[in-house]
Amino acid sequence: MALVPFDDRDGWIWFDGQMIPWRDAKFHVLTHAIHYGSAVFEGERAYGGKVFKLREHSQRLIDSGRILGFEIPYTVDQIDAATKEVVAANGAPDCYVRPIAWRGSEMMGVSAQHSKIHLAIATWAWGNYFADKDKGIRLTWAKYSRPAPNTAPTKSKAAGLYMIYEAESAGYADALMLDWRGQVAEATGANVFLAIDGVLHTPKPDCFLDGITRRTVIGLAKNRQIQVVERAIWPDELARAQEVFLTGTAAEITPVSEIGEYKFTPGSITGALMDDFGRATRGEIDVPIA
Secondary structure (H helix, E strand, C coil): CCCCCCCCCCCEEEECCEEEEHHHCCCCCCCHHHHHCCEEECCEEEECCEECCHHHHHHHHHHHHHHCCCCCCCCHHHHHHHHHHHHHHHCCCCEEEEEEEEECCCCCCCCCCCCCEEEEEEEECCCCCCCCCCCCEEEEECCCCECCCCCCCCCCCEHHHCCCHHHHHCCCCEEEEEECCCCEEEECCCEEEEEECCEEEEECCCCCCCCHHHHHHHHHHHHCCCCEEEECCCHHHHHHCCEEEEEECCCEEEEEEEECCEECCCCHHHHHHHHHHHHHHCCCCCCCCC
16 A cells, blocks of 8 residues: 655645645744754544544643743634534544644744744544554563653653654564663553553653543543552563553553563453443543543
8 A cells, every 4th residue: 555645635734723725734944843842742533523532632732832831822722623623624533633733933042932833733534553453562672761750841742752663663563661760651652551460550650641541541440440550660560460551542542462571461451441442432431531
């Protein structure tokens, strides 16, 4: 199948308050964001035309911009409305949604406090993020670690905090990252859970993003009376885990079959939470995020 580049597609993109043809959504090569990483984004999914946890995503987008030192010139209500507008305009009720805000091309210094802040929202059809989702994906150990929270804007969904290319080039679906202390943190773009003797364990999000899907899954687990423990997890504790899965907007809930030398079998806890998550995204059950 020929690769369809993202800059040459049919459709519409909401760009700075206007709906414009997909191919017209462009900016200059000297835009601050592509030199200094001054961009924040969200990953969202629409199911049946309704974006799951939309308000939480829009609020986090604004919060992420503030962490990077800029104010997105739209309210949560305006971003919600724009998101719904572009989902409808592109005519794909089940789709991925990508809002992104960034510093423009007015200034080229590192700080660039007088740069214009832009906002764009795109949507496209995107099925399973991982090809082997149903049988469980293979992870390797990441080369880089999540930094200490006083060295990077780890509470923001900032564009410069994501990397996966080495894992994929080595034949893995993703990589598990440790933090600066050597403790388990997350995959490169998704949070991680371990099922150990019927109890779910997940790292405390003190140096990485506390995902909206992560908190939704914690709520789903508690609804099922499954104990959830948020704590420091060391890499060798993976040997005790019977099941491992990732959570994220793109990943949804994805079982893991392998991390380095450790093997896992997707089981009843993962399966039950996947079913519950599917029902939640279809609006069949209401799950407040934990």
